[in-house]
Amino acid sequence: MTRIPMSPPIIQPLPISRERPLWSVMIPVYNCGAFLKEALESVLAQEIPERQMQMEVVDDASTDIDVQQLVQEIGKGRISYYRQAENVGSLRNFETCLNRANGHLVHLLHGDDYVGIGYYSQIAQLFDQYPEAGAAFCRYRCVNEKGEKVYDKTPERTTEGILNNWLLKISERQQAQYVAMTVRRTVYEQLGGFYALEYGEDWEMWVRIASRFPVAYTPRTLAFYREHAHSISGSRFSSGQHLQDLATAMRLIQQHLPEKHRRHILKKSQRYYAGYGLKVARKLWRRVPNQSATVAQIRQSLQLYQSPMLYLLSLKLHAMMLLKRLWN
16 A cells, blocks of 8 residues: 555445434654644543543654553543554655544544644534535634744634635635634545645635535634644655645646636736745755755746746855855
């Protein structure tokens, strides 16, 4: 079995007659022991009984801590634990999560993120109010390793409801994080799991869902997404691989769009993420002056999109690196 499936993995339907909880909170983890306690406690604090919510940690053969012991200490029998026999990679671990989920609503809560009080009741209310919705999500806050605010995501709208023109908006750039998003299990059963890439795979999934189902939203900030150097995204920045993955995601997203919108959306995506890549390059250079990582970011950014402004920004970055070498 390949670590990165090239087509959406099959998510097996569950028997109709089976008695099931409303929620499955599936917690994929790999070497995020420093943050897992907070993730688990944020769900337990909602005080949702076991008959209404499955909670399970799916461990991709972590090596940093004894994850099972932590789950037992925090959950006291309330949280199930499953460990992969070997490290299978994030996409296969998500596939395992989805197939092991037995609730009607599936929340993939990464072990380094956490939710605020009221997340589950608010999202459940959205699904009740909008039964046509295939997914629902909330506004989120990005936090650092210490849980300190980095930024609040711009709200998609000021009131709760079904998002209008969501397919075109989400196709242009990533607008939601796993921690904020809940999906009906039947939607995963129809569309399959995550595939093709390890950065931006959720973006493609949210687009895939939006192309087939209405999506509901609340502007309440009830989810907390953590940025840190040891996350999957952080480990891919130094080589610029994340920009290559995003380019692949853009190509996959094209198939979910009406033909008349494809070229326009693709150019907007390329322009946005090329600029984003140069911002990352500047941030990396200021944080850890690594010339090879910075150059990789610049190169990959300009492969995505070229414009006079982007060339000017890249020249400024090259000048910063040259000055650094001269001063040393």
